[in-house]
Each structure stands twice: as C-alpha cells, then as structure tokens.
Amino acid sequence: xxxxxxxxxxxxxxxxxxxxxxxxxxxxxxxxxxxxxxxxxxxxxxxxxxxxxxxxxxxxxxxxxxxxxxxxxxxxxxxxxxxxxxxxxxx
Amino acid sequence: xxxxxxxxxxxxxxxxxxxxxxxxxxxxxxxxxxxxxxxxxxxxxxxxxxxxxxxxxxxxxxxxxxxxxxxxxxxxxxxxxxxxxxxxxxxxxxxxxxxxxxxxxxxxxxxxxxxxxxxxxxxxxxxxxxxxxxxxxxxxxxxxxxxxxxxxxxxxxxxxxxxxxxxxxxxxxxxxxxxxxxxxxxxxxxxxxxxxxxxxxxxxxxxxxxxxxxxxxxxxxxxxxxxxxxxxxxxxxxxxxxxxxxxxxxxxxxxxxxxxxxxxxxxxxxxxxxxxxxxxxxxxxxxxxxxxxxxxxxxxxxxxxxxxxxxxxx
Numbered sequence: 001x002x003x004x005x006x007x008x009x010x011x012x013x014x015x016x017x018x019x020x021x022x023x024x025x026x027x028x029x030x031x032x033x034x035x036x037x038x039x040x041x042x043x044x045x046x047x048x049x050x051x052x053x054x055x056x057x058x059x060x061x062x063x064x065x066x067x068x069x070x071x072x073x074x075x076x077x078x079x080x081x082x083x084x085x086x087x088x089x090x091x
Numbered sequence: 092x093x094x095x096x097x098x099x100x101x102x103x104x105x106x107x108x109x110x111x112x113x114x115x116x117x118x119x120x121x122x123x124x125x126x127x128x129x130x131x132x133x134x135x136x137x138x139x140x141x142x143x144x145x146x147x148x149x150x151x152x153x154x155x156x157x158x159x160x161x162x163x164x165x166x167x168x169x170x171x172x173x174x175x176x177x178x179x180x181x182x183x184x185x186x187x188x189x190x191x192x193x194x195x196x197x198x199x200x201x202x203x204x205x206x207x208x209x210x211x212x213x214x215x216x217x218x219x220x221x222x223x224x225x226x227x228x229x230x231x232x233x234x235x236x237x238x239x240x241x242x243x244x245x246x247x248x249x250x251x252x253x254x255x256x257x258x259x260x261x262x263x264x265x266x267x268x269x270x271x272x273x274x275x276x277x278x279x280x281x282x283x284x285x286x287x288x289x290x291x292x293x294x295x296x297x298x299x300x301x302x303x304x305x306x307x308x309x310x311x312x313x314x315x316x317x318x319x320x321x322x323x324x325x326x327x328x329x330x331x332x333x334x335x336x337x338x339x340x341x342x343x344x345x346x347x348x349x350x351x352x353x354x355x356x357x358x359x360x361x362x363x364x365x366x367x368x369x370x371x372x373x374x375x376x377x378x379x380x381x382x383x384x385x386x387x388x389x390x391x392x393x394x395x396x397x398x399x400x401x402x403x404x405x
Contacts, residue, residue: 012275013254014268014399017384050392060393089394 020087023077033065036077036088043068050078058082113160115153132168141166152176154235158187158206176234181207188228194221206232247291247339251276253401258297258332264387265326265333271385271401272338273318282343286311289342292322295335302329311344369403 026035034041046066053060061081077088118131125131132147139145148159151173163169171179183206185195203209210232218226251272288311293303304325373381382400391397
C-alpha cells in the first residue's frame with residue numbers, strides 16, 4: 001500500500017491480553033502433568049482440547065489441563081502439540 | 092501560436108515529467124466567473140505575483156498545456172487551441188518528453204529531434220523500439236490524452252490508527268475497536284474543541300488491499316453518539332479481514348465551542364476524576380503505561396484472542 005502522506009496520526013498497536021507464558025512441566029506417560037514449575041500437582045480438575053486455525057499455515061492444537069498444585073494454587077497449563085512445549089495461561 | 096524552441100532552450104526551460112514548481116489545475120469551474128479562460132488565467136498569474144517568474148500554459152490536453160508553459164516567457168500566458176495542438180508541438184524538442192537520456196539519444200541518432208517527427212512515426216514501431224515509455228512519449232508528441240485534472244486529496248486533520256496482532260474479520264470486534272478509536276480521537280488536544288465536518292473510516296486489509304469510506308455531516312458535531320451513528324454502519328461493508336483500522340477527522344470547523352449539557356450525566360464527576368488520575372499516572376510512568384482492555388471476542392476458545400489491551404494516551 002502506498003505510504004500515507006497525511007499528518008502523522010497516532011498508531012496504537014493492540015497487545016494481546018492473557019498471552020501464554022512458557023512453563024516447566026513434567027508429565028506422566030499419558031501426557032498428564034505431575035509437576036508444574038517444580039510444584040507437584042495435587043488434583044487434575046479438568047482437561048480439554050482446542051483445535052483451531054487448521055485451515056491456516058499456523059494451526060493451533062492445544063491440550064489444556066486445569067490443575068490444583070500442592071500449594072493450593074489453581075493453575076491452567078496447556079501443551080502446544082504443534083511446538084511440543086508447555087505453557088501456562090489463565091483460561 | 093507557439094514559441095521559438097531554441098529561444099526557449101536559451102531561457103533554460105526544463106522537460107517533463109512535471110516536478111516541484113509545477114501545478115496543473117482545471118479552469119472549467121471558474122471561466123464563467125471571470126469571463127473566459129484567458130481572464131481567469133490572467134487573474135491566476137496576477138495572484139501568484141512577479142516573485143516566482145510564473146508562466147502559464149493552457150490547452151485542452153495536459154501535455155500540450157505543460158509544453159505551452161515551458162515555451163511561455165516569465166509572466167506570460169500562452170493558450171493553445173486544441174485544433175492547433177499538433178502544429179504547436181511539432182517544432183518543440185524531444186527533451187520535453189518523459190524519456191530517459193539514452194532513449195532520447197537513440198531517437199536523435201535515428202534523425203528524430205522534434206516532437207513532430209516523432210508524432211509522424213508509426214506508434215507500433217516506436218513501441219517496439221523504445222517499449223512502453225516510447226509508446227507513451229509518441230502519444231504525448233501527438234498531444235496526449237484529454238483527461239480531467241484530479242486534485243490531490245488534502246490530508247486529514249486528525250488520524251487515529253489501531254493495528255491488530257492478527258487479522259480481524261468479526262464485525263462486533265471491529266465495532267469495539269472503532270469505539271476505542273473514536274474516544275481517543277475526540278480526546279486529542281489538537282482538536283481544540285473544534286467540531287467534525289467530514290469524517291472517514293479506513294482499513295488495511297489482508298492481502299494488501301485498502302478500504303475507505305467518507306461521510307460529510309449535515310451538522311458539524313463532536314458528539315460521540317452522532318459520529319458513531321454516521322460511521323458505525325459502514326463497518327459492515329468491509330470486504331475482507333482487517334489488519335489495521337483507521338479513523339480520520341478529515342475536516343474540522345474553524346470555530347470552537349463546548350457543547351454543554353443542561354443536566355450533568357450521572358457519574359460524570361467520577362469520570363472526570365478518573366481521567367485526571369490516569370493523566371497523573373501517565374505523566375509519572377510515561378506513554379504506553381496506561382491501557383484500556385477491550386473485549387473483542389469473549390466467546391473465543393483461544394484465551395489470548397478474547398481481549399486486547401490498547402494504549403491510551405489521552
């Protein structure tokens with residue numbers, strides 16, 4: 001697109017809220033987390049999958065777990081199946 | 092009608108294309124006002140004044156007008172009738188044409204030194220020898236096309252843009268983004284209390300295309316709801332997902348004013364105190380530190396797609 005010659009307006013770049021953050025997770029053979037950021041998992045409350053953007057060049061395949069850690073903290077982690085790594089996020 | 096090309100060269104006239112110091116304008120709209128094209132142009136020449144040694148060329152065709160301006164003396168007006176256009180151009184040199192030096196040299200080596208000589212050649216042969224540039228030059232040597240002069244669109248007075256981290260195709264998301272941009276635009280101190288007379292909404296689309304709609308308001312206003320009602324429905328016309336949304340106050344009134352309310356809106360005082368508090372935070376922490384959370388797709392299964400944070404510098 002031809003560069004705009006108007007008076008320079010303000011450009012605001014919208015940022016993502018609740019972006020995933022890398023997490024250190026040890027999982028069982030079935031892929032269920034047992035350690036998250038060096039805290040043991042006390043309870044696996046829920047598990048679900050998100051498969052989206054499969055029609056694009058960046059498909060999204062995630063396996064989510066809602067967990068309660070031994071410290072009592074409630075956390076959500078997911079494994080990105082495309083990149084084979086774990087993230088934590090508020091779901 | 093015409094000029095001595097050698098004398099013109101001695102005066103240092105420059106060839107095409109039109110560059111800084113050259114302007115094209117239509118006289119159709121003002122000829123009747125001043126009693127004809129010549130009186131109108133004499134008026135224009137008088138308005139420019141003697142400082143710039145302005146010269147005016149006029150014709151039905153843009154290239155012929157430019158050639159006439161090159162031939163005219165400082166302070167002179169030269170009008171070329173359309174039926175005399177080729178006769179006028181014939182003795183003029185090739186360097187009036189938008190050709191590279193190598194192409195002009197090639198023509199001179201073939202014995203073509205004047206526009207009339209070039210115009211007399213078959214167009215196909217010129218195109219084959221010199222390519223599209225040669226074909227265009229040949230067309231100009233014969234007078235060029237008769238096209239209307241389109242004025243440059245003046246820049247918008249105030250512009251606010253919002254870039255999305257990924258393309259947005261959902262209309263509700265775009266409406267929310269539009270609301271944020273509208274608030275920020277109305278809060279810009281450069282507006283100085285002036286009212287919007289003409290507004291525009293534009294978008295940069297996936298694939299590199301662009302889209303724009305302009306609305307001229309019957310009554311200039313700075314009321315948020317009226318501006319939203321004028322531009323909001325246009326969002327449904329966007330034909331592709333959006334990468335950047337832009338809102339422009341294209342034209343503002345000269346007069347300023349503050350639209351007072353008869354009765355204060357409930358919570359208005361609280362809003363004022365909140366705005367003042369945010370201004371103080373921004374002053375101490377810098378630009379970009381205060382953001383608005385905008386819910387754009389709360390139904391999304393992807394958590395980071397549900398809301399965006401947009402910097403607020405108002």
